Amino acid sequence: MxxxxxxxxxxxxxxxxxxxxxxxxxxxxxxxxxxxxxxxxxxxxxxxxxxxxxxxxxxxxxxxxxxxxxxxxxxxxxxxxxxxxxxxxxxxxxxxxxxxxxxxxxxxxxxxxxxxxxxxxxxxxxxxxxxxxxxxxxxxxxxxxxxxxxxxxxxxxxxxxxxxxxxxxxxxxxxxxxxxxxxxxxxxxxxxxxxxxxxxxxxxxVAPAGTSYVTGEPERLARPILFMAQRGAFTEVEWGEWLAQFAGPGALGSWDNAFQSEAGLARRHNVTAFLSALYVNAQASGADALKPLATGAMEALKKLP
CATH class of the missing domain: 1.25.40 (Serine Threonine Protein Phosphatase 5, Tetratricopeptide repeat)
Known part of the structure:
Protein backbone atom coordinates (compact mmCIF):
# COMPACT_ATOMS: atom_id res chain seq x y z
CA MET A 1 0.00 0.00 0.00
CA VAL A 206 -14.23 3.40 12.53
CA ALA A 207 -14.76 0.71 15.17
CA PRO A 208 -17.60 -1.64 14.20
CA ALA A 209 -18.54 -4.22 16.82
CA GLY A 210 -16.90 -7.60 16.42
CA THR A 211 -14.23 -6.41 13.99
CA SER A 212 -10.51 -5.82 14.43
CA TYR A 213 -9.09 -4.27 11.28
CA VAL A 214 -5.91 -5.76 9.85
CA THR A 215 -5.96 -4.68 6.18
CA GLY A 216 -5.45 -0.94 6.37
CA GLU A 217 -9.03 0.20 6.91
CA PRO A 218 -8.25 2.87 9.55
CA GLU A 219 -5.79 4.60 7.23
CA ARG A 220 -8.23 4.46 4.32
CA LEU A 221 -11.02 5.89 6.50
CA ALA A 222 -8.69 8.69 7.57
CA ARG A 223 -8.01 9.90 4.01
CA PRO A 224 -11.41 11.45 3.24
CA ILE A 225 -11.44 13.06 6.69
CA LEU A 226 -8.06 14.67 6.01
CA PHE A 227 -9.30 16.05 2.72
CA MET A 228 -12.47 17.36 4.33
CA ALA A 229 -10.35 19.19 6.87
CA GLN A 230 -8.12 20.53 4.10
CA ARG A 231 -11.19 22.21 2.61
CA GLY A 232 -11.75 24.19 5.81
CA ALA A 233 -15.45 23.38 5.87
CA PHE A 234 -15.51 22.61 9.62
CA THR A 235 -14.43 24.75 12.55
CA GLU A 236 -11.98 23.67 15.24
CA VAL A 237 -14.90 23.21 17.64
CA GLU A 238 -16.78 21.05 15.15
CA TRP A 239 -13.75 18.84 14.63
CA GLY A 240 -13.14 18.54 18.35
CA GLU A 241 -16.72 17.51 19.02
CA TRP A 242 -16.74 14.97 16.19
CA LEU A 243 -13.45 13.37 17.21
CA ALA A 244 -14.40 13.22 20.90
CA GLN A 245 -16.95 10.50 20.19
CA PHE A 246 -14.19 8.00 19.45
CA ALA A 247 -12.66 8.39 22.90
CA GLY A 248 -15.76 6.84 24.42
CA PRO A 249 -16.48 3.12 24.85
CA GLY A 250 -19.25 3.08 22.24
CA ALA A 251 -21.39 -0.05 22.34
CA LEU A 252 -19.18 -1.43 25.14
CA GLY A 253 -20.89 0.95 27.55
CA SER A 254 -17.71 1.28 29.59
CA TRP A 255 -13.96 1.06 29.13
CA ASP A 256 -13.76 -0.99 32.38
CA ASN A 257 -11.96 -4.26 31.74
CA ALA A 258 -11.40 -3.24 28.11
CA PHE A 259 -8.13 -5.18 28.09
CA GLN A 260 -9.92 -8.33 29.22
CA SER A 261 -12.41 -8.61 26.36
CA GLU A 262 -12.02 -9.13 22.64
CA ALA A 263 -14.61 -6.42 21.97
CA GLY A 264 -12.75 -3.93 24.15
CA LEU A 265 -9.40 -4.71 22.59
CA ALA A 266 -10.85 -4.47 19.08
CA ARG A 267 -12.45 -1.07 19.70
CA ARG A 268 -9.33 0.34 21.29
CA HIS A 269 -7.18 -1.01 18.44
CA ASN A 270 -9.41 0.37 15.67
CA VAL A 271 -9.94 3.77 17.27
CA THR A 272 -6.24 4.16 18.07
CA ALA A 273 -5.27 3.30 14.50
CA PHE A 274 -7.80 5.76 13.03
CA LEU A 275 -6.95 8.67 15.34
CA SER A 276 -3.22 8.04 14.95
CA ALA A 277 -3.52 8.13 11.15
CA LEU A 278 -5.34 11.45 11.40
CA TYR A 279 -2.87 12.96 13.86
CA VAL A 280 0.31 11.85 12.10
CA ASN A 281 -0.79 12.98 8.65
CA ALA A 282 -2.33 16.23 9.84
CA GLN A 283 0.72 17.09 11.93
CA ALA A 284 3.21 16.11 9.25
CA SER A 285 1.45 18.13 6.56
CA GLY A 286 2.13 21.42 8.35
CA ALA A 287 -1.08 22.79 6.81
CA ASP A 288 -2.94 25.33 8.94
CA ALA A 289 -6.27 23.85 7.83
CA LEU A 290 -5.31 20.52 9.41
CA LYS A 291 -4.20 21.84 12.78
CA PRO A 292 -7.69 21.51 14.32
CA LEU A 293 -7.79 17.90 13.18
CA ALA A 294 -4.40 17.15 14.73
CA THR A 295 -5.42 18.81 17.99
CA GLY A 296 -8.75 17.01 18.17
CA ALA A 297 -7.24 13.63 17.33
CA MET A 298 -4.57 13.98 20.01
CA GLU A 299 -7.10 15.00 22.64
CA ALA A 300 -9.19 11.93 21.84
CA LEU A 301 -6.13 9.67 21.92
CA LYS A 302 -5.21 10.94 25.39
CA LYS A 303 -8.59 9.82 26.71
CA LEU A 304 -8.31 6.23 25.54
CA PRO A 305 -7.48 3.58 28.16
Whole structure:
Protein backbone atom coordinates (compact mmCIF):
# COMPACT_ATOMS: atom_id res chain seq x y z
CA MET A 1 0.00 0.00 0.00
CA UNK A 2 1.28 3.45 -0.92
CA UNK A 3 1.90 5.94 1.84
CA UNK A 4 -0.74 8.63 2.29
CA UNK A 5 -0.12 11.96 0.66
CA UNK A 6 -2.28 14.83 -0.44
CA UNK A 7 -1.55 14.02 -4.08
CA UNK A 8 -3.12 10.59 -3.60
CA UNK A 9 -6.42 10.24 -5.43
CA UNK A 10 -6.92 6.51 -5.82
CA UNK A 11 -6.66 3.43 -3.69
CA UNK A 12 -3.59 1.20 -3.69
CA UNK A 13 -3.65 -1.85 -5.93
CA UNK A 14 -2.58 -5.19 -4.60
CA UNK A 15 -1.09 -8.37 -6.08
CA UNK A 16 -3.84 -10.90 -5.64
CA UNK A 17 -3.63 -14.67 -5.24
CA UNK A 18 -4.56 -16.93 -8.13
CA UNK A 19 -7.98 -18.64 -7.91
CA UNK A 20 -8.50 -22.37 -8.10
CA UNK A 21 -9.26 -23.89 -11.48
CA UNK A 22 -12.87 -24.49 -10.44
CA UNK A 23 -13.48 -20.93 -9.28
CA UNK A 24 -11.74 -19.52 -12.34
CA UNK A 25 -13.99 -21.52 -14.64
CA UNK A 26 -17.07 -20.41 -12.72
CA UNK A 27 -16.01 -16.77 -12.77
CA UNK A 28 -15.36 -16.84 -16.52
CA UNK A 29 -19.00 -17.79 -17.04
CA UNK A 30 -20.05 -14.63 -15.23
CA UNK A 31 -17.34 -12.28 -16.49
CA UNK A 32 -17.06 -12.15 -20.27
CA UNK A 33 -17.54 -8.51 -21.31
CA UNK A 34 -18.54 -8.33 -24.99
CA UNK A 35 -18.00 -12.11 -25.11
CA UNK A 36 -14.27 -11.85 -24.36
CA UNK A 37 -12.74 -14.84 -22.60
CA UNK A 38 -10.26 -14.51 -19.77
CA UNK A 39 -7.43 -15.24 -22.21
CA UNK A 40 -8.67 -12.51 -24.54
CA UNK A 41 -8.97 -10.07 -21.63
CA UNK A 42 -5.42 -10.84 -20.51
CA UNK A 43 -4.20 -10.24 -24.07
CA UNK A 44 -6.05 -6.92 -24.15
CA UNK A 45 -4.41 -5.96 -20.87
CA UNK A 46 -0.98 -6.86 -22.23
CA UNK A 47 -1.71 -4.65 -25.24
CA UNK A 48 -2.36 -1.65 -22.98
CA UNK A 49 -6.16 -1.92 -23.20
CA UNK A 50 -6.10 -0.65 -26.78
CA UNK A 51 -9.59 -0.52 -28.35
CA UNK A 52 -9.69 1.81 -31.33
CA UNK A 53 -13.44 1.97 -31.79
CA UNK A 54 -15.02 4.55 -29.48
CA UNK A 55 -18.37 2.76 -29.57
CA UNK A 56 -16.87 -0.64 -28.74
CA UNK A 57 -14.70 0.84 -25.99
CA UNK A 58 -17.69 2.48 -24.30
CA UNK A 59 -19.73 -0.73 -24.52
CA UNK A 60 -16.79 -2.64 -23.08
CA UNK A 61 -16.40 -0.33 -20.10
CA UNK A 62 -20.07 -0.64 -19.25
CA UNK A 63 -19.91 -4.43 -19.59
CA UNK A 64 -16.91 -4.64 -17.27
CA UNK A 65 -19.20 -3.82 -14.34
CA UNK A 66 -20.63 -7.33 -14.67
CA UNK A 67 -17.28 -8.65 -13.43
CA UNK A 68 -17.59 -7.02 -10.00
CA UNK A 69 -19.18 -10.14 -8.54
CA UNK A 70 -16.61 -12.54 -9.99
CA UNK A 71 -14.94 -14.80 -7.39
CA UNK A 72 -11.77 -14.69 -9.51
CA UNK A 73 -9.61 -11.81 -8.19
CA UNK A 74 -7.62 -11.63 -11.39
CA UNK A 75 -10.78 -10.94 -13.39
CA UNK A 76 -12.49 -8.78 -10.79
CA UNK A 77 -9.55 -6.65 -9.72
CA UNK A 78 -6.57 -7.24 -11.99
CA UNK A 79 -8.58 -6.95 -15.20
CA UNK A 80 -12.03 -5.36 -14.73
CA UNK A 81 -11.05 -2.68 -12.22
CA UNK A 82 -7.70 -1.91 -13.82
CA UNK A 83 -9.31 -1.61 -17.24
CA UNK A 84 -12.06 0.66 -15.95
CA UNK A 85 -9.54 2.83 -14.14
CA UNK A 86 -7.38 3.04 -17.27
CA UNK A 87 -10.17 4.12 -19.60
CA UNK A 88 -11.67 6.62 -17.17
CA UNK A 89 -8.37 8.22 -16.22
CA UNK A 90 -7.37 8.53 -19.86
CA UNK A 91 -10.65 10.26 -20.66
CA UNK A 92 -11.60 7.54 -23.13
CA UNK A 93 -15.22 7.17 -22.00
CA UNK A 94 -18.00 9.53 -23.03
CA UNK A 95 -20.35 11.23 -20.57
CA UNK A 96 -23.37 9.15 -21.57
CA UNK A 97 -21.47 5.97 -20.72
CA UNK A 98 -20.18 7.47 -17.49
CA UNK A 99 -23.75 8.26 -16.46
CA UNK A 100 -24.90 4.74 -17.35
CA UNK A 101 -21.94 3.21 -15.54
CA UNK A 102 -22.63 5.29 -12.45
CA UNK A 103 -26.26 4.18 -12.40
CA UNK A 104 -25.32 0.53 -12.95
CA UNK A 105 -22.73 0.53 -10.18
CA UNK A 106 -25.05 2.30 -7.76
CA UNK A 107 -27.69 -0.34 -8.44
CA UNK A 108 -25.11 -3.02 -7.61
CA UNK A 109 -24.57 -1.42 -4.21
CA UNK A 110 -28.10 -2.41 -3.29
CA UNK A 111 -28.17 -5.90 -4.77
CA UNK A 112 -27.92 -9.11 -2.72
CA UNK A 113 -24.25 -10.03 -2.46
CA UNK A 114 -23.78 -13.29 -0.56
CA UNK A 115 -20.19 -13.77 -1.70
CA UNK A 116 -19.33 -10.21 -0.72
CA UNK A 117 -17.49 -9.16 -3.89
CA UNK A 118 -19.96 -7.22 -6.03
CA UNK A 119 -20.81 -4.33 -3.72
CA UNK A 120 -17.26 -3.53 -2.57
CA UNK A 121 -16.01 -3.52 -6.16
CA UNK A 122 -18.97 -1.48 -7.31
CA UNK A 123 -17.88 1.08 -4.72
CA UNK A 124 -14.26 0.93 -5.87
CA UNK A 125 -15.23 1.49 -9.49
CA UNK A 126 -17.58 4.27 -8.46
CA UNK A 127 -14.59 6.02 -6.90
CA UNK A 128 -13.15 6.26 -10.40
CA UNK A 129 -16.46 7.56 -11.76
CA UNK A 130 -16.55 10.17 -9.00
CA UNK A 131 -12.98 11.14 -9.85
CA UNK A 132 -13.92 11.93 -13.45
CA UNK A 133 -16.53 14.42 -12.24
CA UNK A 134 -14.01 15.94 -9.85
CA UNK A 135 -11.42 16.40 -12.58
CA UNK A 136 -13.94 17.79 -15.10
CA UNK A 137 -17.51 18.31 -13.94
CA UNK A 138 -20.08 16.45 -16.03
CA UNK A 139 -22.70 15.31 -13.53
CA UNK A 140 -25.86 17.27 -12.96
CA UNK A 141 -26.53 18.42 -9.41
CA UNK A 142 -29.11 15.65 -9.11
CA UNK A 143 -26.70 12.96 -10.31
CA UNK A 144 -24.06 14.14 -7.88
CA UNK A 145 -26.52 14.22 -5.00
CA UNK A 146 -27.64 10.69 -5.82
CA UNK A 147 -24.05 9.45 -5.83
CA UNK A 148 -23.45 11.03 -2.42
CA UNK A 149 -26.60 9.37 -1.10
CA UNK A 150 -25.64 5.97 -2.52
CA UNK A 151 -22.16 6.26 -1.02
CA UNK A 152 -23.43 7.25 2.41
CA UNK A 153 -26.16 4.62 2.46
CA UNK A 154 -23.76 1.86 1.49
CA UNK A 155 -21.06 2.89 3.97
CA UNK A 156 -23.63 2.96 6.74
CA UNK A 157 -24.97 -0.47 5.77
CA UNK A 158 -21.67 -2.40 5.65
CA UNK A 159 -21.62 -5.41 7.95
CA UNK A 160 -19.24 -7.60 5.92
CA UNK A 161 -15.78 -6.54 7.05
CA UNK A 162 -13.77 -9.25 5.31
CA UNK A 163 -10.57 -7.81 3.90
CA UNK A 164 -8.14 -10.15 2.15
CA UNK A 165 -8.33 -13.87 1.43
CA UNK A 166 -5.35 -15.68 -0.09
CA UNK A 167 -7.58 -17.46 -2.62
CA UNK A 168 -10.41 -15.00 -3.23
CA UNK A 169 -8.37 -11.81 -2.94
CA UNK A 170 -9.87 -8.60 -1.58
CA UNK A 171 -13.41 -7.70 -0.64
CA UNK A 172 -12.47 -4.61 1.42
CA UNK A 173 -15.89 -2.95 1.50
CA UNK A 174 -14.98 -0.26 4.04
CA UNK A 175 -11.71 0.69 2.35
CA UNK A 176 -13.23 0.83 -1.12
CA UNK A 177 -16.15 2.95 0.04
CA UNK A 178 -13.75 5.26 1.86
CA UNK A 179 -11.97 5.73 -1.48
CA UNK A 180 -15.29 6.67 -3.07
CA UNK A 181 -16.08 9.16 -0.31
CA UNK A 182 -12.57 10.58 -0.62
CA UNK A 183 -13.13 11.41 -4.28
CA UNK A 184 -16.42 13.07 -3.41
CA UNK A 185 -14.84 15.00 -0.54
CA UNK A 186 -12.23 16.37 -2.94
CA UNK A 187 -14.90 17.68 -5.31
CA UNK A 188 -15.56 21.41 -4.75
CA UNK A 189 -19.13 20.89 -5.95
CA UNK A 190 -19.84 18.83 -2.82
CA UNK A 191 -21.24 21.13 -0.13
CA UNK A 192 -20.86 21.05 3.63
CA UNK A 193 -24.17 19.29 4.24
CA UNK A 194 -22.90 16.45 2.04
CA UNK A 195 -19.61 16.38 3.93
CA UNK A 196 -21.50 16.13 7.22
CA UNK A 197 -23.38 13.06 6.00
CA UNK A 198 -20.26 11.41 4.60
CA UNK A 199 -18.33 12.13 7.77
CA UNK A 200 -21.14 10.58 9.82
CA UNK A 201 -21.11 7.42 7.70
CA UNK A 202 -17.36 7.09 8.17
CA UNK A 203 -17.77 7.40 11.93
CA UNK A 204 -19.95 4.28 11.97
CA UNK A 205 -17.17 2.18 10.44
CA VAL A 206 -14.23 3.40 12.53
CA ALA A 207 -14.76 0.71 15.17
CA PRO A 208 -17.60 -1.64 14.20
CA ALA A 209 -18.54 -4.22 16.82
CA GLY A 210 -16.90 -7.60 16.42
CA THR A 211 -14.23 -6.41 13.99
CA SER A 212 -10.51 -5.82 14.43
CA TYR A 213 -9.09 -4.27 11.28
CA VAL A 214 -5.91 -5.76 9.85
CA THR A 215 -5.96 -4.68 6.18
CA GLY A 216 -5.45 -0.94 6.37
CA GLU A 217 -9.03 0.20 6.91
CA PRO A 218 -8.25 2.87 9.55
CA GLU A 219 -5.79 4.60 7.23
CA ARG A 220 -8.23 4.46 4.32
CA LEU A 221 -11.02 5.89 6.50
CA ALA A 222 -8.69 8.69 7.57
CA ARG A 223 -8.01 9.90 4.01
CA PRO A 224 -11.41 11.45 3.24
CA ILE A 225 -11.44 13.06 6.69
CA LEU A 226 -8.06 14.67 6.01
CA PHE A 227 -9.30 16.05 2.72
CA MET A 228 -12.47 17.36 4.33
CA ALA A 229 -10.35 19.19 6.87
CA GLN A 230 -8.12 20.53 4.10
CA ARG A 231 -11.19 22.21 2.61
CA GLY A 232 -11.75 24.19 5.81
CA ALA A 233 -15.45 23.38 5.87
CA PHE A 234 -15.51 22.61 9.62
CA THR A 235 -14.43 24.75 12.55
CA GLU A 236 -11.98 23.67 15.24
CA VAL A 237 -14.90 23.21 17.64
CA GLU A 238 -16.78 21.05 15.15
CA TRP A 239 -13.75 18.84 14.63
CA GLY A 240 -13.14 18.54 18.35
CA GLU A 241 -16.72 17.51 19.02
CA TRP A 242 -16.74 14.97 16.19
CA LEU A 243 -13.45 13.37 17.21
CA ALA A 244 -14.40 13.22 20.90
CA GLN A 245 -16.95 10.50 20.19
CA PHE A 246 -14.19 8.00 19.45
CA ALA A 247 -12.66 8.39 22.90
CA GLY A 248 -15.76 6.84 24.42
CA PRO A 249 -16.48 3.12 24.85
CA GLY A 250 -19.25 3.08 22.24
CA ALA A 251 -21.39 -0.05 22.34
CA LEU A 252 -19.18 -1.43 25.14
CA GLY A 253 -20.89 0.95 27.55
CA SER A 254 -17.71 1.28 29.59
CA TRP A 255 -13.96 1.06 29.13
CA ASP A 256 -13.76 -0.99 32.38
CA ASN A 257 -11.96 -4.26 31.74
CA ALA A 258 -11.40 -3.24 28.11
CA PHE A 259 -8.13 -5.18 28.09
CA GLN A 260 -9.92 -8.33 29.22
CA SER A 261 -12.41 -8.61 26.36
CA GLU A 262 -12.02 -9.13 22.64
CA ALA A 263 -14.61 -6.42 21.97
CA GLY A 264 -12.75 -3.93 24.15
CA LEU A 265 -9.40 -4.71 22.59
CA ALA A 266 -10.85 -4.47 19.08
CA ARG A 267 -12.45 -1.07 19.70
CA ARG A 268 -9.33 0.34 21.29
CA HIS A 269 -7.18 -1.01 18.44
CA ASN A 270 -9.41 0.37 15.67
CA VAL A 271 -9.94 3.77 17.27
CA THR A 272 -6.24 4.16 18.07
CA ALA A 273 -5.27 3.30 14.50
CA PHE A 274 -7.80 5.76 13.03
CA LEU A 275 -6.95 8.67 15.34
CA SER A 276 -3.22 8.04 14.95
CA ALA A 277 -3.52 8.13 11.15
CA LEU A 278 -5.34 11.45 11.40
CA TYR A 279 -2.87 12.96 13.86
CA VAL A 280 0.31 11.85 12.10
CA ASN A 281 -0.79 12.98 8.65
CA ALA A 282 -2.33 16.23 9.84
CA GLN A 283 0.72 17.09 11.93
CA ALA A 284 3.21 16.11 9.25
CA SER A 285 1.45 18.13 6.56
CA GLY A 286 2.13 21.42 8.35
CA ALA A 287 -1.08 22.79 6.81
CA ASP A 288 -2.94 25.33 8.94
CA ALA A 289 -6.27 23.85 7.83
CA LEU A 290 -5.31 20.52 9.41
CA LYS A 291 -4.20 21.84 12.78
CA PRO A 292 -7.69 21.51 14.32
CA LEU A 293 -7.79 17.90 13.18
CA ALA A 294 -4.40 17.15 14.73
CA THR A 295 -5.42 18.81 17.99
CA GLY A 296 -8.75 17.01 18.17
CA ALA A 297 -7.24 13.63 17.33
CA MET A 298 -4.57 13.98 20.01
CA GLU A 299 -7.10 15.00 22.64
CA ALA A 300 -9.19 11.93 21.84
CA LEU A 301 -6.13 9.67 21.92
CA LYS A 302 -5.21 10.94 25.39
CA LYS A 303 -8.59 9.82 26.71
CA LEU A 304 -8.31 6.23 25.54
CA PRO A 305 -7.48 3.58 28.16
Missing amino acids: RKFGFALTACALFNLAQPSAASAAKSQAHCAPLGKSKVALQALKNAGWQIDSDAERNRFVLALADCNGSPDPELRDGIAFEATQHYLRKGLVNEATLASLSAKLQAQLGEPDKSGFRRPFAALNLSEVARTDRIKAWMTAEQRAQLVKASVDYMRSITDHRGFDKVAGYRHAVAHTADLIMQLALNPAIVKSDLVRMRGAIALQ
